[in-house]
Amino acid sequence: METLLLNRNQTDTAAAIIQRGGLVAVPTETVYGLAADALNGKAVAKIFRAKGRPMDNPLIVHISEIAQISGLVSDFPEKAQKLADAFWPGPLTIILPKSDRIPDEVSAGLDTVAIRLPMNECARELIAKSAPLAAPSANLSGSPSPTTAEHVKKDMYGKIDAILDGGDCEVGVESTVITLVTEVPRILRPGGITAEQIIGVIGETKIDDAVLNPLKDGQTAASPGMKYKHYSPKANVVLLKGNSDQFIRYVNRQKGNPVVLCYEEEMQRIHIDYFSVGKENDYSTQAHRLFALLRDADEKAYDTIYAHCPKTDGISLAVYNRIIRAAGFEVTELEG
Ligand code: AMP
Numbered sequence: 001m002e003t004l005l006l007n008r009n010q011t012d013t014a015a016a017i018i019q020r021g022g023l024v025a026v027p028t029e030t031v032y033g034l035a036a037d038a039l040n041g042k043a044v045a046k047i048f049r050a051k052g053r054p055m056d057n058p059l060i061v062h063i064s065e066i067a068q069i070s071g072l073v074s075d076f077p078e079k080a081q082k083l084a085d086a087f088w089p090g091p092l093t094i095i096l097p098k099s100d101r102i103p104d105e106v107s108a109g110l111d112t113v114a115i116r117l118p119m120n121e122c123a124r125e126l127i128a129k130s131a132p133l134a135a136p137s138a139n140l141s142g143s144p145s146p147t148t149a150e151h152v153k154k155d156m157y158g159k160i161d162a163i164l165d166g167g168d169c170e171v172g173v174e175s176t177v178i179t180l181v182t183e184v185p186r187i188l189r190p191g192g193i194t195a196e197q198i199i200g201v202i203g204e205t206k207i208d209d210a211v212l213n214p215l216k217d218g219q220t221a222a223s224p225g226m227k228y229k230h231y232s233p234k235a236n237v238v239l240l241k242g243n244s245d246q247f248i249r250y251v252n253r254q255k256g257n258p259v260v261l262c263y264e265e266e267m268q269r270i271h272i273d274y275f276s277v278g279k280e281n282d283y284s285t286q287a288h289r290l291f292a293l294l295r296d297a298d299e300k301a302y303d304t305i306y307a308h309c310p311k312t313d314g315i316s317l318a319v320y321n322r323i324i325r326a327a328g329f330e331v332t333e334l335e336g
């Protein structure tokens with residue numbers, strides 16, 4: 001298949017592709033999405049084939065204005081309204097009971113649907129000109145999410161109808177996913193909107209166990225995406241827990257072909273190859289850079305990536321959630 005490379009001013013062409021049931025990669029403020037008309041089950045099924053995504057992993061439906069939601073959900077509770085007022089447009093996805101119009105391909109057979117109103121103008125323009133868009137991240141299933149059009153090209157060229165280039169994604173990690181169908185609202189995936197911000201608006205909110213820990217045998221995932229291996233570069237990711245001195249001593253002893261993801265403050269003391277994730281307390285920059293750095297490490301054919309185990313407050317919880325999956329949940333405790 002020929003993949004058209006479109007620029008930010010070609011949303012008319014992209015909209016026509018969506019309306020005839022095609023696939024377009026679109027920029028959003030989180031990561032690039034691989035979009036199809038959310039109300040066209042056949043078009044949505046193509047997303048799963050292009051990505052190699054398991055069919056039981058549901059998709060997020062993206063809207064361009066809040067009025068569109070009425071046709072997509074069967075209930076819009078007060079807490080959803082509060083969250084929408086506070087965080088939309090933006091990187092928050094809300095799970096609600098679905099309407100009959102949502103095809104099974106989108107919800108993976110669940111009776112709920114995930115909805116988000118993105119901030120990115122190019123994405124909203126495309127939705128307004130075409131339809132609500134079902135879109136997961138525009139990467140091959142399992143690999144790090146794309147934060148530039150170039151990343152999308154690497155994974156999807158020849159497999160989809162078009163890539164709309166809207167520049168770099170600002171946030172760099174996927175949206176926060178919260179479900180409002182449980183008695184107490186529950187965060188299923190941390191992202192650009194923090195747990196602290198959400199609690200500030202709707203009060204009591206739980207963080208699902210699977211955010212921080214692997215699922216135990218036999219445990220079912222509230223969010224099916226959480227049970228799959230995710231975000232993995234080809235290189236082996238090793239997470240190290242300890243202070244800066246311990247971290248630097250450990251990585252400087254490593255032989256072979258490794259690269260270190262370090263804080264900016266540590267760069268001068270590291271004597272093997274490294275990439276800076278940003279300043280230690282600058283979580284937003286760390287989130288923004290994470291996936292691009294995992295991809296860079298593969299481009300440069302490093303075989304191991306040594307990284308600090310991230311903190312679990314603020315947007316760093318999203319970074320932790322992604323990298324711990326990339327590392328297969330293994331953390332090495334540094335001593336001495
Ligand atoms: P992605 O599209 O790859 O960014 O992932 C979307 C995430 O939202 C996945 O972890 C899905 O499992 C989750 N998700 C989407 N729809 C639902 C839903 N109706 N119920 C629970 N989780 C959902």
Ligand code: MG
Pocket residue numbers: 136137145
């Ligand atoms: Mg994804």
